[in-house]
Amino acid sequence: MGSEAHGALHILFFPLMAPGHMLPMVDMAKLFAARGLKPTIFTTPGNVRLIQPSIDNANGSGHQNPIQLFTVPFPSIDGIPDGCENLSSVTQELHVKFFVGLGNLREPFKDSLARLRPDCIVSDMFLPWTADEAAERGMPRLVFHGSNFFTQCAYRSIEHHKVLESLAPGEDTFVIPGLPHRVELRRSTMPDIQTFAPELMDIILQTREAELKSLGTVMNTFYELEPDYADHFCNVMGRRAWNIGPLSLCNKDVADKWRRGNEASITSEFCLNWLDSQEPSSVVYVCFGSLSDFTTAQLREIAAGLEASGRPFVWVVRNHSEEWIPEGLEERVGGKGLIIRGWAPQILILSHVAVGGFLTHCGWNSILEGVSAGLPFVTWPLFADQFYNERLIVDVLKIGVAVGSNEYANKPEERKIIEAAKIEATINELMGDGKDADERREKARALGELAQRAVEKGGSSYRDLDNLISELVEKRSAV
Numbered sequence: 038m039g040s041e042a043h044g045a046l047h048i049l050f051f052p053l054m055a056p057g058h059m060l061p062m063v064d065m066a067k068l069f070a071a072r073g074l075k076p077t078i079f080t081t082p083g084n085v086r087l088i089q090p091s092i093d094n095a096n097g098s099g100h101q102n103p104i105q106l107f108t109v110p111f112p113s114i115d116g117i118p119d120g121c122e123n124l125s126s127v128t129q130e131l132h133v134k135f136f137v138g139l140g141n142l143r144e145p146f147k148d149s150l151a152r153l154r155p156d157c158i159v160s161d162m163f164l165p166w167t168a169d170e171a172a173e174r175g176m177p178r179l180v181f182h183g184s185n186f187f188t189q190c191a192y193r194s195i196e197h198h199k200v201l202e203s204l205a206p207g208e209d210t211f212v213i214p215g216l217p218h219r220v221e222l223r224r225s226t227m228p229d230i231q232t233f234a235p236e237l238m239d240i241i242l243q244t245r246e247a248e249l250k251s252l253g254t255v256m257n258t259f260y261e262l263e264p265d266y267a268d269h270f271c272n273v274m275g276r277r278a279w280n281i282g283p284l285s286l287c288n289k290d291v292a293d294k295w296r297r298g299n300e301a302s303i304t305s306e307f308c309l310n311w312l313d314s315q316e317p318s319s320v321v322y323v324c325f326g327s328l329s330d331f332t333t334a335q336l337r338e339i340a341a342g343l344e345a346s347g348r349p350f351v352w353v354v355r356n357h358s359e360e361w362i363p364e365g366l367e368e369r370v371g372g373k374g375l376i377i378r379g380w381a382p383q384i385l386i387l388s389h390v391a392v393g394g395f396l397t398h399c400g401w402n403s404i405l406e407g408v409s410a411g412l413p414f415v416t417w418p419l420f421a422d423q424f425y426n427e428r429l430i431v432d433v434l435k436i437g438v439a440v441g442s443n444e445y446a447n448k449p450e451e452r453k454i455i456e457a458a459k460i461e462a463t464i465n466e467l468m469g470d471g472k473d474a475d476e477r478r479e480k481a482r483a484l485g486e487l488a489q490r491a492v493e494k495g496g497s498s499y500r501d502l503d504n505l506i507s508e509l510v511e512k513r514s515a516v
């Protein structure tokens with residue numbers, strides 16, 4: 038694009054410090070760098086380790102403007118232990134304190150804007166005050182939700198129509214009003230906002246106001262995945278958005294995929310050799326993202342369900358859950374099960390031909406990464422936007438089977454146990470033969486192709502990024 042006349046357009050990215058928000062934003066910075074723009078990522082020293090390898094890899098490919106990192110010390114936040122600078126390193130109980138405490142970064146961020154003088158900022162929805170700082174300097178701010186159109190539309194519609202307030206006592210299921218498809222949700226899969234801390238409600242209100250002050254939203258999705266909802270978001274809800282995903286597809290070779298996120302708890306040789314030794318499309322990949330934990334009792338049911346399914350699996354278990362491991366599981370399943378304790382090179386595994394299904398907690402990145410790999414899903418949502426994402430996968434796109442997680446709960450001990458037999462049956466329903474399973478696989482495969490095409494030159498996401506860059510260049514010229 039033609040920003041060269043004034044030097045490359047300088048974009049400052051400020052992601053929320055959580056893997057599910059930082060990794061796609063770093064991918065976005067890589068995408069912008071590949072188009073000749075000048076990206077800088079604003080973060081704190083404790084978060085550098087998560088993103089530096091990916092950035093080094095991208096910078097090694099010789100872009101005109103390397104991605105720069107700009108760090109400021111993590112602020113002291115009452116109740117957050119020293120050294121915990123990422124949401125994934127604090128317990129769920131501390132999440133609200135963490136969000137509120139990030140407001141202490143406002144002054145350093147303001148100073149950085151004065152120093153760096155970017156042309157535009159892309160900042161996370163959970164950093165609403167960045168919109169005011171951008172406005173004060175007369176620069177556009179784009180908001181990043183880390184979610185998709187369907188979820189945004191469903192969420193806003195429920196709120197707008199005051200659906201929960203009007204449900205009769207004891208009534209659990211409702212149809213989300215005003216959406217292009219008939220989609221049912223359960224009250225039990227929604228958080229009870231009466232229990233939200235006032236500080237959290239404040240942040241939610243501020244994010245809404247900040248969004249209205251922003252130029253629009255950059256969405257990690259692609260038009261062909263959810264055209265009705267992309268249109269609904271813009272035409273009915275009146276928002277501006279640029280869909281530029283799937284962002285993770287900017288990681289093309291093994292090194293890109295390997296070096297995304299934390300250091301993997303397994304060597305690339307071992308991981309790839311293990312996958313190479315399995316039949317095509319036979320392996321179930323099981324991962325619940327970077328923030329979710331389970332009780333030991335639930336982990337044991339998952340282990341038993343995987344074993345009973347008889348399918349090869351890769352199961353990622355977060356370090357926190359180390360003491361759960363059932364005696365002898367790995368020996369019993371022999372070469373059929375690979376347990377990764379800690380961090381898995383997820384997008385590398387998903388893109389391997391041996392993988393045929395993804396049991397996921399329905400974090401949006403995981404879903405989109407699975408869609409990009411052409412995979413169908415077993416859905417096991419836990420909290421946040423995950424229950425909405427499940428509906429998109431199961432009801433709208435029809436590429437998933439729900440395991441039956443129907444309670445919104447941040448804390449593992451508040452969730453009903455899902456038993457091994459149910460887990461086994463759902464995995465076999467997904468991975469087995471039969472018309473429904475074949476249709477799901479075929480739809481997922483077709484979406485995977487559309488995802489790849491969307492980011493290629495001339496594809497919908499490629500073009501939308503062109504449009505965004507042109508508009509930002511025009512805005513700069515107008516200043």
Ligand code: UDP
Pocket residue numbers: 056057058060061297298324325326327328329353379380381382383384399400401402403404406
């Ligand atoms: N991820 C990974 N390895 C892991 C766990 C997570 O690479 O062991 C990545 C995953 O590919 C995704 C992100 O971390 O890009 C998690 O984001 P998601 O929205 O799926 O879930 P969250 O962690 O935010 O709940």
